[in-house]
Amino acid sequence: xxxxxxxxxxxxxxRTCIYVGRGGVICDSISKVxxxxxxxxxxxxxxxxxxxxxxxxxESIYNNTRQPFSLVYVDGNSPxxxxxxxxxxxxxxxxxxxxxxxxxxxxxxxxxxLAAVNTEYTVFIDNDVCVESGWLEKLMNCAQETDxxxxxxxxxxxxxxxxxxxxxxERYPLGQASGETPDDADSSKGGACIPHQESxxxxxxxxxxxxxxxxxxxEGTYQKIREKYYFTNLPVAEVKDxxxxxxCELAQFHAMLVRTDIFEIVGxxxxxxxxxxxxxxxxxxxxxxxxEIYCEPDSVVTYVPAKNLALSDIPYxxxxxxxxxxxxxxxxxxxKWDITEEDKYFKKRHKNLGYRRHKxxxxxxxxxxxxGGYATWLETLLVAGERKINRYISDRFSVNSx
Numbered sequence: 001x002x003x004x005x006x007x008x009x010x011x012x013x014x015r016t017c018i019y020v021g022r023g024g025v026i027c028d029s030i031s032k033v034x035x036x037x038x039x040x041x042x043x044x045x046x047x048x049x050x051x052x053x054x055x056x057x058x059e060s061i062y063n064n065t066r067q068p069f070s071l072v073y074v075d076g077n078s079p080x081x082x083x084x085x086x087x088x089x090x091x092x093x094x095x096x097x098x099x100x101x102x103x104x105x106x107x108x109x110x111x112x113x114l115a116a117v118n119t120e121y122t123v124f125i126d127n128d129v130c131v132e133s134g135w136l137e138k139l140m141n142c143a144q145e146t147d148x149x150x151x152x153x154x155x156x157x158x159x160x161x162x163x164x165x166x167x168x169x170e171r172y173p174l175g176q177a178s179g180e181t182p183d184d185a186d187s188s189k190g191g192a193c194i195p196h197q198e199s200x201x202x203x204x205x206x207x208x209x210x211x212x213x214x215x216x217x218x219e220g221t222y223q224k225i226r227e228k229y230y231f232t233n234l235p236v237a238e239v240k241d242x243x244x245x246x247x248c249e250l251a252q253f254h255a256m257l258v259r260t261d262i263f264e265i266v267g268x269x270x271x272x273x274x275x276x277x278x279x280x281x282x283x284x285x286x287x288x289x290x291x292e293i294y295c296e297p298d299s300v301v302t303y304v305p306a307k308n309l310a311l312s313d314i315p316y317x318x319x320x321x322x323x324x325x326x327x328x329x330x331x332x333x334x335x336k337w338d339i340t341e342e343d344k345y346f347k348k349r350h351k352n353l354g355y356r357r358h359k360x361x362x363x364x365x366x367x368x369x370x371x372g373g374y375a376t377w378l379e380t381l382l383v384a385g386e387r388k389i390n391r392y393i394s395d396r397f398s399v400n401s402x
Contacts, residue, residue, distance in 0.1 A: 041121040041140060041257070042070040046109035048126035048254075049320045050306050050313035051078040055085060057304075060130035062093065067136040069123075071095035072113040076104035079312035103316050103397050105325070106253065107269040107278050114268065117260055125255045130158075131301045132200055138299035139257040142245060149259045149291035150283065152251030153299035154243060156236065157204035200300050203231040203239065207248030207295030210283050212337055222340040227280055230295075243297035251293055252279045255301045265289050270336075274325040276349075277333040284337065306360060314361075315393060321356040322394035323387065357390065358383055 043061065058073075073095055075086050083099065090097035096116055104112070110124055121140060125131075135153055142151045208229040215222045229250065231239045256279075266285045273281055283293060309317055319325065330349055334341070358379075366379045 039068040039070045042117045042119045043123045044113040046074045047076050051082045052310040053128045054082050064131045064133040065136050074109040075099040105274040107271045111268045122260045123257045135299045142296035148294040150293040151257045153301050154297035155205040155254045156200045156302040158302045158304050206230045208250035210250040210280050224343045248295050254303045272332045274329045276329045318393040319397045324394040
């Protein structure tokens with residue numbers, strides 16, 4: 001039995017001396033029945049845009065979470081090495097693993113997991129996020145003290161990990177005996193679960209604003225959306241004194257705690273939002289139900305965007321940020337909330353269609369081939385070709401994904 005198994009039954013026969021969970025339950029060799037408090041929270045992990053950070057993210061959760069929890073992990077068609085790793089860890093830590101043989105949109109994955117949740121609180125977290133010690137307890141304390149329905153942590157942003165030596169997984173492939181476990185490995189050797197010294201040092205999100213407002217002009221009345229994030233891209237050290245627990249209007253699915261019973265009021269997450277605005281949509285829905293959203297900056301997590309994708313990540317990354325998914329999401333969101341086509345936000349999104357793909361996949365190539373400069377003509381040429389490839393990938397892999 002794993003010492004991080006928070007999903008064991010409330011009563012269980014014990015025949016030997018065992019340390020269970022972080023509660024430190026110890027018994028003698030006489031068969032006894034002990035009672036373990038049921039976790040109040042279920043953590044749901046879903047793919048965001050890639051699979052290559054899976055190990056680092058999951059180890060971070062288990063290594064830095066003292067609060068008892070259940071865990072449901074959704075594996076949407078990860079490559080074989082990740083699939084085997086998750087299967088192994090689900091058996092070791094007794095968490096629920098849901099796998100599909102096709103890629104999933106994030107809200108589709110979250111809804112699949114929600115069906116398995118029976119705790120008071122649910123935490124949504126992406127598979128490219130690492131957490132700071134105490135993160136979950138602080139989110140729950142905020143929810144209990146404020147009666148908030150949604151609580152988000154301080155979400156920081158870090159660069160991709162670049163270990164100087166092979167990770168444990170690379171030194172000892174899954175299934176191969178090594179005499180060493182990931183937890184035993186010397187952190188000085190580098191590895192997927194070792195964050196940079198500057199982790200948790202740059203703000204990505206500390207709450208924000210999300211609201212629909214009316215703009216009146218001579219030619220008519222227009223409904224628009226306001227979306228604003230607090231302290232984005234600022235060093236934590238510079239705004240530390242301003243990072244206080246506060247009520248807000250916006251949280252992101254990088255990591256957020258939610259009272260599970262809100263879904264009995266508002267229904268499931270909107271699966272027609274395939275790649276964008278799913279967090280804004282959910283927050284607007286919660287606010288419309290007259291429930292409160294808080295940011296608790298004492299709880300800290302870090303989102304780790306991909307700088308260099310593994311080859312096995314590229315198909316899902318291309319689908320996740322495909323032109324087809326983004327256009328469909330924008331169209332649905334605008335129609336759902338009755339937002340005018342003249343809204344400058346959506347005009348900008350149309351203009352920058354595919355920006356995430358181009359920044360991650362094409363910009364490094366252009367820089368390398370520009371010999372110190374940046375050949376915009378080459379970027380234009382590559383973008384045209386990439387759009388055709390993206391259209392093919394989205395057509396091929398969209399089946400069953402939403």
